[in-house]
Amino acid sequence: MGVATLITGGAGGIGLATARRLLAAGREVVVADVLDPPADLAARHVRCDLSDLDASLPALRDALAGGVGGIVNAAGIVERTRFGDHTPAEWERIYAVNARAPLFLIQGLADLLSPGAAIVNVASMEATDVVASDGRTTTIYASTKAALKNMTETLAAELGPRGVRVNGVAPGLILTRLMDPIAPETREWFRLLTPLDRFGEPEDVADVICFLLSDAARFVTGVTVAVDGGMSLGLVRRTS
């Protein structure tokens, strides 16, 4: 068992695409996900619920005993809720996965991080831009992503002196399971706001994550890179 990169949420979407890219580059990968990854994925898998890190961390530490070269915090959940329907339980659920787990996972694995290790947190353009859809809001989700972006900055400052870099990506609309609940007409409206005129593929984000993990980004820390086809530019299209 050698030094490995941990990918949370590696069973699907952006995390899975990142896992495939890293495996193709010869890196050892450990996936942490509540779901099973596809059977052909040549990565070790720790089936766990990251919202309960007390239960999950021991198995993750065992799987990563050879050392941690990188952590990709890609696990995330979203709930679209009408303003009046938000509840404290929804808050706890979403924060547990999207914001609490990344911080305490990094803390819980800190002693296993190898020199030159890199961390990438998957935030969202919603950390900084308001995205409203179908009359429902993602107020809680968006605030978890803002928290994660902020943590990326403070953790970069804290871990930099140990030679550990911490960066993030802020995806726009990427074609994964998370997009399934968005109605076709709403999707079309989002596409019109995107200068590159298409939705993202998981690989579009995975390539930037791999860059941030790599030695090519050795002097880059504390930044969250937009991977959104330009959607966060705030384009207003004329229709005539």
Ligand SMILES: NC(=O)c1ccc[n+]([C@@H]2O[C@H](COP(=O)([O-])OP(=O)(O)OC[C@H]3O[C@@H](n4cnc5c(N)ncnc54)[C@H](O)[C@@H]3O)[C@@H](O)[C@H]2O)c1
């Ligand atoms: N798809 C988009 O448009 C988009 C946009 C911005 C940000 N993001 C972020 O990208 C990340 C990846 O999402 P995705 O789009 O690939 O969706 P996805 O649903 O395909 O992947 C998320 C993965 O996280 C796992 N997961 C969820 N809760 C978990 C838990 N408690 N414990 C362990 N694993 C858990 C899921 O099983 C899933 O495999 C998320 O953090 C999401 O917020 C996605």
